[in-house]
Amino acid sequence: MTPIETPIQQQRLSSKRKLDDDDESVLDDDLVYVRMRKEETTETTVKPWSGGGCRGGGGSGDGLLKNRGPVCFFIRMVSEGYSVVMNAFPENTVQSIHERIYEMKRIPLFEQRLIFKGKQLQWEQTLAECGIQKDVILELVGRMRSTEHPQAWQVVNDMVTIAYDLCLGENVQDPVKTVKNLLTTYINLALAPKPKLDSDSATKYFQIFTNCSAISILVTLYVSPFTGNKSCSDTCIRHFLNCCKTTLSETFHTQAARVALEFCKLLRRVGIHDPLYLYCRNCLGFFLEASDITLASSEDQNDKGSVLVQDLFPFVRELADSLLMDLDMSIDTPSFACPVTSNVGDFAAFLVPVRNGIKQQKSNRGFVPYHKLGRNSLVLKEIEYLFLLYDQLLCKIEICLQKMDKRFVNKEMSHEENYFHPACSLYLSVLKELHKISKLYDGASEKLQGVLTRQKAVLCQLLVKYAKRSDEHQWILEHKNVTNFEARRHLAMMMFPEVKEDYEELHEMLIDRSQLLTESFEYVARAEPESLRAGLFMEFKNEEATGPGVLREWFLLVCQAIFNQENALFVSCPNDQTRFLPNSASKVHPLHLEYFSFCGRVIALALMHGVQVGIVFDRVFFLQLAGKSICVEDIRDADPELYRSCKQILDMDSDLVDSDALGLTFVREVDELGHRKAIELCPGGKDVVVTSKNRAKYIYLLIQNRFVTSIAQQVSHFAKGFADILSSTNLQTSFFQGLDPEDLDWMLRGCKDAISVEDWKKHTEYNGYKETDIQISWFWEIVGKMTAEEKKILLFFWTSVKYLPVEGFCGLGTHLYIYKSHEPGDHLPSSHTCFYRLCFPAYSSMPAMQARLKVITQEHIGSSFGTW
Structure with missing residues (x-):
């Protein structure tokens, strides 16, 4: 027969029992530790522990034995969620406290555990032995069957x-x-x-x-x-x-x-x-x-899933002070050794939930000026503080930019870019955070815009020299008017991954020139985007040449094929044969949409590799890629005749239009595969007459149908293919929004001006020859007399570059070289296009050299004549 255990025996057995991994009846999941007021708890906690404690017999309690008066302490009642106050003498046992709890709350003794300083109090101990002093807190933990974990x-x-x-x-x-x-x-x-x-x-x-x-x-x-x-x-x-x-x-x-x-x-x-x-x-x-993170106000502090706004602001203030000190130090010591990145990074991180909390506060109250928020606003001080901090940081950053601008003007930074890197990176990071804060307050964005406008020159230089791929610079899109072409191009190019230098990581292609477009399509359109993002390695079948020069040639040739109007993918603008937009009749090609995706990939890869391909996009095509709408002025180049007609209708006298002199309805007639077809611009459009009141709508619908609806699929597939090459596919719209149409023209077509022979000479070096040698003098004299097309062919033969960057030869990033060849004088020049090297023998006369150069400047010979 099993003996009946007393409550005290049951409690002792429970207190000695080890927690079993499979036992679900051990502790109460509602356990909440008792705490004093926050400042007292914190102060007590960080002090070293004294020798007294709650280990059995471990605490002498000498301090208590000297005073035999009652001790007042607190016990946190777990299930009730509040504390009770108890008075007892130091010589009282823990058992007596348990019994009093049973009398008060009727909690069975065997379910009670009292915890002090992380240890369970043993029944036979006295309060003095446990170190219980005035105003301490004990936790009551129950052994309930609802326990989890x-x-x-x-x-x-x-x-x-x-x-x-x-x-x-x-x-x-x-x-x-x-x-x-x-x-x-x-x-x-x-x-x-x-x-x-x-x-x-x-x-x-x-x-x-x-x-x-x-x-x-x-x-x-x-x-x-x-x-x-x-x-x-x-x-x-x-x-x-x-x-x-x-x-x-x-x-x-x-x-x-x-x-x-x-x-x-x-x-x-x-x-x-x-x-x-x-x-x-x-x-x-x-x-x-x-x-x-869910931010709560002090009213909601019992919400277990929340973080108090007020809890975070001490850290925001602390980080803001450090940030202001960093900015001050950067003015005189740009390379200062301090945790700049950590300070601004942490500041940005803490601001994320704070901004969200302020946004929520404003949305609940409506968007009103911060100073008009009522005094009952729970985060009013924080909102006011952040606004004042915004002003303070904005003033400080302008001072820093002014100082940096002077260094640029004095060219102090030309040879010490690494020295200035910490400060410049800090300025860009702070500007990004100021941009985010400016969204919270009326008039704040205008203040930021003013600073950026006044400091435009230095801002653009910072973006070009110090903006990195690992940073996020999308915020500048909203202030695009304070950037120049160099800055916009740099930010756009950072949306591409870096081309790998290891040939083993590149996507390899072996292409037959006679099947250029078909085989290029198979290699590029069928490849996984990750493979293409590493870069391309390219060679032509039955040719020894490989390397960057061959790749540049392939880009030029494949783009010529893609935009060849015989392939029906794109059409050129009437007044500019190098400007293209998708062909609405491209569906005659069964794989036309796949080819548009392929084309998007090719253009993105050409940009990523820095190759100017000599073609540009029409404005209506660019605007659609940027997710923008199209108006009458945008179609000027795409369809000059339609543009003039639309302008005439809009400018025509209202009475004349209302007299139905035009005889127009909301219908557009198109030629489709040799047949005339009427397309209604709106439901029942054939019965809607164009009048002075609806003519603007008619023009809008006409343009939408002609330049948007009719090529929507083509544009969509091109955009998807382009996005496949970017570091992140969701950057596609941002890429085009960050550029002006002219920017993309310069990036794809390069310099539109004729090749400058003086610039060419300035960026050419010699090996085996000296600049004063007679052969070099003959060479430049011959080049100076060449036609514009002959110069392009010679440049292409030399470098596989047919279209120079917008900056000219300096945009190539390296010098060109003329090497002395030891071949006989009757040999033609040769080139190593990868390294921009032209090699020719020491010709005995200028006519002999001219004759040889005349041969290689023929289109069919100059192409793909380089060796490697």
Whole structure:
């Protein structure tokens, strides 16, 4: 017969029982640790632990025994969610407190556990032995059958116990490894497959970590005076937060942010320059930026999924002060050695949820000026502070830009770009954050625009020299008018991945010249985008030449084929045969849409490789790629006749139009495969007469049908193919929006002016020859007398470049070279197009040289005559 256990016996057995991984009846999941007022809790926590404690017989309680008066303390009632006050004498036992709790709340004794400083109080101990003093807080933990995640409770409790022992100065074998392993186990438990792994589950796991005082004990360990404790705590805290960053999904980031926030609050009292504090603050910024943090006001602080706006602003102020100091220091010491990137990065991260909170506050109240928000606004001070900070940063950044502009003017930076890199990168990052803040306040965007306009010259130089692919510069699109072509081109080109230098990573193509378009289509259109983004390696069948020069030639040849109007993919503008737009009748080609995707890829690849292909897009095509609408003025080049007709209708006398003198209805007639076809521009359009009141609508619908609807599929497939080559496919619209139509003209066609022989000579060097040699003098004299087309062919023979960049020869990025060949004088010149080398013998006379050059400047010979 099993003996009946008394309540006290049951409690003792329960307190000694180990937590079982499979036991779901261990702890109450509603556990909430008792805390004093925030400032008192924080202050107590960061001080080193004293020798007193709650270990059995471990605390002498001498301080209490000297005063036999009653002790007043608090007990947090878990299920009720509030604290009760108790008075007892130091010699009273823990058992007596449990019995009083039973009398008050009728909680069975065997379900009660009292926790003080992370340890369970034993029944036979006195309050003095446990170190219970005036105003301390005990936690009441119940052993309820509704408990979830018992193993997580056990793991965190074991970690707290070890940390507490270390704080008391006790020896623990390999403490760093032990604590790290427990923290890793805890995170793995949170990640273990469960039927429903959601934000609620994440909340529970991180509540366990918080409620077991894991955060406060680890910080206390960090400030502990015992040797090795600080290093142990530092390693373990970094390990835990790093695991949260690298292994937890975004589902957990909000809760991880709350844990990091608690670490920051406590460590901030250690010192704002403390390395561990800075690391925790950086992690908090990471979680804030990487997750959809819900910001709450002080009224909503009981919301378990929220972060208080007020909790984040001490860090925003702190980072803002550091940022202002960085800006001040950069004025005189541009290469200053300080954590600039970290400061501005963390500042940006903390602003993400803060801006969202302010946006929500404004949307709830309507968009009213910040100074008109009522005094009952819960984040009014924060909104006002951010506005004042915006003004302060904007004034400071303008001073910095003015100083940098003087350095550019004085050419101090021409040979010291790396020296100025930290400051210039900082300025661009701060401007980006100011742009984001400006969206929150009336008139703020105009202030920013004013600064950018006044500092346009230096801003453009910063963008060209210091904007990197790893940065995000899309914000400048809204201020495109303060940039120049060089800056816009640089920002657009950074949307492409860098071409790989390792030939083994490049997408290889072997193409037969006689099947150029068909085989190029197979190699490019059928390839995975990732393969093409690395770059291309190209050679023609039965030819030895390979390398960049051959690739440049292929781009020119394949673009000539694509835009050849016999292939029916594109049509040229009547007044400019190098300007194209998609052909609405391209469907005569069965694979026309696939070919448009192929064409988009080819053009993007040509831009990525920096090859000018000699063709440009018409304005109506460009605007559609940029996601913009088309008006009458935009069709001037695409269809001059239609443009004149539309202008006449719009300018015509109203009475004449209303008299039906035009005889127009809302119908457009088109030729389709030799047949005349009427297309209604609106439902019932054939019965709607054009009048003075609806003529603007008629013109709009006519243009939409002619230049948008009729080629919508072609444009869409071209855009998709183009986007395949960009670093991210969603950048396609941004790429074209960031450019003016003329910018893309210059990038695709290059310099429209005739080749300057003087510029050519200026960028040419010699090997084997000297500039004063007679052969060199003959050469430039002969070139100077060539026709424009002959010069292009010679340049192409020499470099595989037919269209120079808009900057001319300096845009090639390297010099051209003339090498002395040891071949007999009756040989033709040769070239190494990859290295821009022209080789010719020491001809004995100018006529002999001229005759040989005359041969290679014939179109059919000059093409693909380079060796490699």
